[in-house]
Amino acid sequence: MKPSHITIKDIARILGVSPSTVSRALKDHPDISEETRNLVKTFAEKVKYRPNALALSLRKQKTNTLGLIIPEIVHHFFSSVISGMEDLAYGEGYHMMICQSNENYYREVINTQALLDHRVDGLLVSISKTTKEFNHLQTAIDNGTPVVFFDRICDEIETDRVITDDFEGARVATEHLIECGCKKILHLAAPKHLLIGKKRYEGYCHALKSHNIEIKEEFTLKCDTREEVLTMRQHLLDIAPEIDGVFAVNDSTAIAIMQVLQQNGYKIPEQIKVIGFGDGPNATIASPPLSTVEQKGYEMGREAVRMLIQRLENPTAPINYQTKIITPTLKKRSST
Amino acid sequence: MKPSHITIKDIARILGVSPSTVSRALKDHPDISEETRNLVKTFAEKVKYRPNALALSLRKQKTNTLGLIIPEIVHHFFSSVISGMEDLAYGEGYHMMICQSNENYYREVINTQALLDHRVDGLLVSISKTTKEFNHLQTAIDNGTPVVFFDRICDEIETDRVITDDFEGARVATEHLIECGCKKILHLAAPKHLLIGKKRYEGYCHALKSHNIEIKEEFTLKCDTREEVLTMRQHLLDIAPEIDGVFAVNDSTAIAIMQVLQQNGYKIPEQIKVIGFGDGPNATIASPPLSTVEQKGYEMGREAVRMLIQRLENPTAPINYQTKIITPTLKKRSST
DNA sequence: ATAAAAATTTAAATCGTTTGCGGAAGATGT
DNA sequence: ACATCTTCCGCAAACGATTTAAATTTTTAT
Numbered sequence: 001m002k003p004s005h006i007t008i009k010d011i012a013r014i015l016g017v018s019p020s021t022v023s024r025a026l027k028d029h030p031d032i033s034e035e036t037r038n039l040v041k042t043f044a045e046k047v048k049y050r051p052n053a054l055a056l057s058l059r060k061q062k063t064n065t066l067g068l069i070i071p072e073i074v075h076h077f078f079s080s081v082i083s084g085m086e087d088l089a090y091g092e093g094y095h096m097m098i099c100q101s102n103e104n105y106y107r108e109v110i111n112t113q114a115l116l117d118h119r120v121d122g123l124l125v126s127i128s129k130t131t132k133e134f135n136h137l138q139t140a141i142d143n144g145t146p147v148v149f150f151d152r153i154c155d156e157i158e159t160d161r162v163i164t165d166d167f168e169g170a171r172v173a174t175e176h177l178i179e180c181g182c183k184k185i186l187h188l189a190a191p192k193h194l195l196i197g198k199k200r201y202e203g204y205c206h207a208l209k210s211h212n213i214e215i216k217e218e219f220t221l222k223c224d225t226r227e228e229v230l231t232m233r234q235h236l237l238d239i240a241p242e243i244d245g246v247f248a249v250n251d252s253t254a255i256a257i258m259q260v261l262q263q264n265g266y267k268i269p270e271q272i273k274v275i276g277f278g279d280g281p282n283a284t285i286a287s288p289p290l291s292t293v294e295q296k297g298y299e300m301g302r303e304a305v306r307m308l309i310q311r312l313e314n315p316t317a318p319i320n321y322q323t324k325i326i327t328p329t330l331k332k333r334s335s336t
Numbered sequence: 337m338k339p340s341h342i343t344i345k346d347i348a349r350i351l352g353v354s355p356s357t358v359s360r361a362l363k364d365h366p367d368i369s370e371e372t373r374n375l376v377k378t379f380a381e382k383v384k385y386r387p388n389a390l391a392l393s394l395r396k397q398k399t400n401t402l403g404l405i406i407p408e409i410v411h412h413f414f415s416s417v418i419s420g421m422e423d424l425a426y427g428e429g430y431h432m433m434i435c436q437s438n439e440n441y442y443r444e445v446i447n448t449q450a451l452l453d454h455r456v457d458g459l460l461v462s463i464s465k466t467t468k469e470f471n472h473l474q475t476a477i478d479n480g481t482p483v484v485f486f487d488r489i490c491d492e493i494e495t496d497r498v499i500t501d502d503f504e505g506a507r508v509a510t511e512h513l514i515e516c517g518c519k520k521i522l523h524l525a526a527p528k529h530l531l532i533g534k535k536r537y538e539g540y541c542h543a544l545k546s547h548n549i550e551i552k553e554e555f556t557l558k559c560d561t562r563e564e565v566l567t568m569r570q571h572l573l574d575i576a577p578e579i580d581g582v583f584a585v586n587d588s589t590a591i592a593i594m595q596v597l598q599q600n601g602y603k604i605p606e607q608i609k610v611i612g613f614g615d616g617p618n619a620t621i622a623s624p625p626l627s628t629v630e631q632k633g634y635e636m637g638r639e640a641v642r643m644l645i646q647r648l649e650n651p652t653a654p655i656n657y658q659t660k661i662i663t664p665t666l667k668k669r670s671s672t
Numbered sequence: 673a674t675a676a677a678a679a680t681t682t683a684a685a686t687c688g689t690t691t692g693c694g695g696a697a698g699a700t701g702t
Numbered sequence: 703a704c705a706t707c708t709t710c711c712g713c714a715a716a717c718g719a720t721t722t723a724a725a726t727t728t729t730t731a732t
Contacts, residue, residue, distance in 0.1 A: 008689065019690090020689095023689065023690060050449065053453040054454065054455055058388075058688080060689085060690080073422070083409050086409070114426075117386050119388065281588075282621045286621060287598070343717090355719080356682060359719070390717090394687045395687050396720080
């Protein structure tokens with residue numbers, strides 16, 4: 001940002017008119033004569049004049065920038081969300097300022113503050129796992145910066161939200177296993193205190209119940225990472241002879257258990273069918289390709305931005321917060 | 337951005353002093369008496385005054401914002417890069433504005449312009465595959481906005497760069513295959529007009545040459561995505577009987593060919609050994625786990641930001657462009 | 673007591689833009 | 703010839719901060 005960057009003042013000076021005239025000419029204000037307008041416009045074109053977005057934002061009290069706070073970028077689901085957000089936002093003339101909380105409450109607060117300092121028009125937030133206090137976000141809303149939560153929402157704050165229908169996704173996945181003939185289905189679950197853990201567990205139970213399959217407590221194991229599968233390897237192999245299906249709370253857990261089972265001679269899907277949740281890139285790469293539930297990150301991102309812009313551009317509309325639920329869909333591949 | 341957002345003027349008015357005094361008091365300027373300073377500071381604290389970053393940037397002619405143009409966020413390597421950039425940038429008091437080009441030259445130009453309009457202090461760029469013209473970036477540099485290229489660099493523009501030592505990575509990978517006993521090694525390559533395509537090809541050739549293995553033209557195929565592998569399936573299978581090793585230009589291509597080969601009865605690594613490049617999360621998940629070359633995205637991101645900030649904060653330093661080369665390391669797993 | 677020096681504070685310009693209002697011509701009407 | 707419109711343009715304030723230079727008050731020295 002050292003030299004050049006020609007300004008309206010520069011143009012005005014060179015052309016011997018006032019800055020206001022230049023400003024008006026550039027935006028086809030009717031007060032300006034055609035002659036002057038052409039003069040200004042062709043000159044501006046020639047010197048490649050570009051308005052200074054900072055000055056504009058300051059003047060207009062609007063930055064056309066959306067602030068995003070996300071737990072981690074390096075995560076297929078979240079990066080899809082960002083991608084969806086980006087695409088829609090840029091299409092609508094908004095830009096994005098992105099911060100990662102790295103699952104850290106303190107950083108989340110700092111980031112919120114930084115984005116607010118930059119006067120972002122609105123905030124898109126997926127809260128970090130360690131966040132239990134929401135003052136930073138409530139304050140933002142109270143001071144007039146709208147917030148849209150996505151995926152990791154916060155129940156205590158009234159605002160717009162976009163979430164995946166975890167219950168339905170889990171139900172569909174489990175039902176799919178049942179329809180494939182499974183009767184003894186193991187569920188590898190996330191902790192119950194996480195909403196997704198709870199909802200997916202409930203969806204699993206619901207499917208079993210509606211097919212009159214007994215819900216055995218020992219068939220639900222807290223196990224939601226690849227590493228945990230490897231740690232629990234022996235226990236899983238002990239259970240293996242008793243089961244004919246596995247519903248894992250995410251893809252990497254599903255793939256890990258497939259591998260453990262395969263290494264111990266089980267045929268998938270012939271002997272045990274496995275289904276995951278998420279549909280990241282490794283679902284297709286797994287052998288056999290993993291059936292899973294497609295969690296629409298890209299779509300969720302678009303939807304969140306859509307809701308936010310909607311609110312930004314109808315500031316007078318009655319505040320009637322919405323929760324948009326995105327229904328995941330079954331992706332049948334070869335593991336079931 | 338509707339109500340509140342208290343300003344220095346507000347504070348000045350309420351306290352009955354001038355804005356300049358408030359400004360100085362807040363930053364411990366020696367001209368201000370202790371009494372006034374305390375008055376101002378405690379009041380500012382009480383009303384949670386936060387300076388308006390836009391006004392500051394406009395005044396200071398410095399935004400403390402770095403612009404990033406990246407081909408695709410949904411890509412493990414690139415999202416690691418972003419993560420590294422974010423971490424370092426925030427630590428140094430800079431923010432990031434992120435745009436995806438989606439491998440589209442036109443969007444890359446638009447994005448560059450948008451970032452420049454926002455007066456980012458510097459640009460971090462990995463050029464899109466379809467970009468063959470670099471005027472937009474050269475202009476940025478000429479107008480005083482430093483640019484650091486990373487990964488997908490551009491030879492025609494003189495500036496700082498951070499790259500993976502693609503030649504060395506490819507050489508090490510190929511050499512590893514040779515050491516494992518391979519003599520007939522197929523290379524699935526990226527287009528030659530991309531530097532990474534060229535360099536990795538050269539590394540492959542170098543390794544062959546130094547072991548006195550003939551370089552056969554028909555053993556290098558332009559094929560750098562999973563989809564392309566599936567499209568070329570038949571041709572690949574025709575070649576398969578003639579080879580005992582594959583060096584693929586990236587992991588997903590490597591995994592795809594492993595699967596095609598396995599589906600047609602080839603044993604990996606017994607009959608054909610396969611090595612990839614990148615070390616994304618699916619390398620561990622593949623069956624067998626894929627040997628590959630670890631491309632250090634996070635580190636590359638940090639390094640690019642480090643170089644950029646270095647230049648921003650030493651504007652008078654002699655322009656002595658650097659190219660930082662990050663050497664990837666071999667990750668031996670079970671596919672070789 | 674009074675000038676000079678030191679300590680505080682304020683006014684005003686600036687960054688780049690927009691916009692309400694007023695003003696100077698020229699055109700039109702009577 | 704004079705009032706009244708139009709048409710076209712510029713002045714100046716505003717957005718929220720910083721900073722130079724000038725003004726004010728207080729202190730010190732003579």
